[in-house]
Amino acid sequence: MSQGSNLAVEARQLSRDYMSTKRKHVFGKKTTTTIRALDNVDFEIQEGELFGLLGPNGAGKTTTVKILCTLLEPTSGHAFVKGLDVVKQARQVQRIVNMVAGGERMLYYRLTGRENLRYFAELYNVPKRDVKARVETLLELMGLVDRADDEVEKYSKGMKQRLQVCRGMINDPQVLFLDEPTLGLDVNIAKDLRKFICEKIVYEQGKTVLLTTHYMYEAEEMCGRVGFLSKGKLVAVGRPEELKRKAPSGFSIEILATRLTDETLTGLQKLELVKKVLTTDYEGEAEGEKVDRLIINVDSDKAVPKVLSHLAAQHCRVVSVNLRGPTLEDLFMLYTSEK
Amino acid sequence: MSTRVILAEATKSLKIYFFSSRTLFWTLALPLANGLYLYFLYLPFAAKSVDLQFSGTSYKIDLVGFTVVGQLLYTFFTMMLLAGAAFEAERWQGTLETVLLSPANRIAILLGGALANAFNYMWMLAALVLSWVAFIRTNIFIADPLALSLSFLLSYTAIVALGMCFEAFFIYSRRGSIVVASFQEPIMFLSGQVFPLQSMPSFLLPLSYLLPLTFGLVAVRLTMLGGATLSDVAVPLAALALMTLIFSVLAAFMVDYAERRAKAKATLTMF
Numbered sequence: 064m065s066q067g068s069n070l071a072v073e074a075r076q077l078s079r080d081y082m083s084t085k086r087k088h089v090f091g092k093k094t095t096t097t098i099r100a101l102d103n104v105d106f107e108i109q110e111g112e113l114f115g116l117l118g119p120n121g122a123g124k125t126t127t128v129k130i131l132c133t134l135l136e137p138t139s140g141h142a143f144v145k146g147l148d149v150v151k152q153a154r155q156v157q158r159i160v161n162m163v164a165g166g167e168r169m170l171y172y173r174l175t176g177r178e179n180l181r182y183f184a185e186l187y188n189v190p191k192r193d194v195k196a197r198v199e200t201l202l203e204l205m206g207l208v209d210r211a212d213d214e215v216e217k218y219s220k221g222m223k224q225r226l227q228v229c230r231g232m233i234n235d236p237q238v239l240f241l242d243e244p245t246l247g248l249d250v251n252i253a254k255d256l257r258k259f260i261c262e263k264i265v266y267e268q269g270k271t272v273l274l275t276t277h278y279m280y281e282a283e284e285m286c287g288r289v290g291f292l293s294k295g296k297l298v299a300v301g302r303p304e305e306l307k308r309k310a311p312s313g314f315s316i317e318i319l320a321t322r323l324t325d326e327t328l329t330g331l332q333k334l335e336l337v338k339k340v341l342t343t344d345y346e347g348e349a350e351g352e353k354v355d356r357l358i359i360n361v362d363s364d365k366a367v368p369k370v371l372s373h374l375a376a377q378h379c380r381v382v383s384v385n386l387r388g389p390t391l392e393d394l395f396m397l398y399t400s401e402k
Numbered sequence: 403m404s405t406r407v408i409l410a411e412a413t414k415s416l417k418i419y420f421f422s423s424r425t426l427f428w429t430l431a432l433p434l435a436n437g438l439y440l441y442f443l444y445l446p447f448a449a450k451s452v453d454l455q456f457s458g459t460s461y462k463i464d465l466v467g468f469t470v471v472g473q474l475l476y477t478f479f480t481m482m483l484l485a486g487a488a489f490e491a492e493r494w495q496g497t498l499e500t501v502l503l504s505p506a507n508r509i510a511i512l513l514g515g516a517l518a519n520a521f522n523y524m525w526m527l528a529a530l531v532l533s534w535v536a537f538i539r540t541n542i543f544i545a546d547p548l549a550l551s552l553s554f555l556l557s558y559t560a561i562v563a564l565g566m567c568f569e570a571f572f573i574y575s576r577r578g579s580i581v582v583a584s585f586q587e588p589i590m591f592l593s594g595q596v597f598p599l600q601s602m603p604s605f606l607l608p609l610s611y612l613l614p615l616t617f618g619l620v621a622v623r624l625t626m627l628g629g630a631t632l633s634d635v636a637v638p639l640a641a642l643a644l645m646t647l648i649f650s651v652l653a654a655f656m657v658d659y660a661e662r663r664a665k666a667k668a669t670l671t672m673f
Contacts, residue, residue: 081668134499136665157505168496173418185410186504186511230500 071271077140115286124275163231165246172216187234221252336366411514461628482565488515489572545629556642557618563649570656
């Protein structure tokens, strides 16, 4: 751990392997495969910072969060929260952190919202005189007062998630880990939750937050700094604006087109001024033909006519063209895509 | 260890698993049915006695009483093992990680679960004793109520302490229930639940004396049915007190070890 620093979280050469054991039949010989979920990851988060850890499914985001909040031990490397070793000083770390995950688990469905919060307040040894006030304040903040005495199983998905945030705040943690907290939520509820995290948790209360997400707009809207995880490796870290400036090109052309072939893509890649060609999932049709989405990093807007000419020559039908500066989504594609 | 955590856990467990009109009804009705079953099972043996030998003294004990007490304590023992399944229930409902994310003392959490289960057991105990008194003619001979109370109390604490050791399996693995279930029948046999210990093959006796249920059965049977006093059952009571201490320390170590292993092997989320 760095001495005299204001670091809230520090990960040093953090790695985690998972062992997968299989047998051909019940009494068959075991074969064990090792999967490296996290590979020598280094990063740090300053106190009061909202840091985003971005990456596709299986990139290692949840593994990182679980190590930092003491639910998983690293295979190698070290991690510290407020200077405390997450393995050797796990109990002390648990007192000052909490975690909220997306999805509907982590609550007792047959207890009411209020009973859930009171139970967790006891587990975290919240001072007796503060329990009632803290529970009521959190319920009020998350707009759950009216339904606080209903059993959680009667809550909507959004209400459960808001209650989860209350649970995550019950011990007044210094560092909060949010693992895809808006997963599956309605647009309005997700927006309110993002606002709550930014305004109340980070800005007003000065807490440190590590947010994992694969929604790029969410990271762009909320995070002061982001890190991109790809296949367990941290491939880039920085402020979104800095990363955009460092992007291989100043422009991206987003094209929706039909009849794209490998030959077309190879040809595009060879064009002058074109830096990188990426294809992304897109669900759409135009006049009965499947539409694909291309993001092409280019050095200059002069590349646009050349790209369109090439597509025309390849008999592709262009549905739309959009020229723009790089977004976080482009960077995500750039850092995490294999193509 | 935090009393607040124990009480919070007990309250939570009772609310989730016990306090509903249907659960209350069935936890009362099923033991009554069990009592009737015992009545008809032991009816042919009424007024017969069994010779229970302990510390060189022979006690003539009513056979029905002998078996019913055996059944009572064994039921309690299995219920405490089921209390061990509290962590398995957390695993299934997706809250195991949430609980282990907190700094709460794990043994306090387990004691809270055990307290809730003991409360649940009281229904069964009351129903069995009522049906026993109402239907089954047996000779209860209590000479020393304090000795009987201590026998129940120390049996309870020692069995809970052993039950907490079994908890470790539920934290570490989703297959904990199989491991624990595999202990049930040998314990039933070795503890002398269904026959007097003097009938046990001598080479198995050392194993019998490792179980709190063995001493609990001796103490409760002698004080409840044989008119034994505190001095008569001092040895089994001392053994139960010692086992409470040893198993509690062992449980703390085992639970801590299982949690660390589960974090190293990434088995906390598996269900």
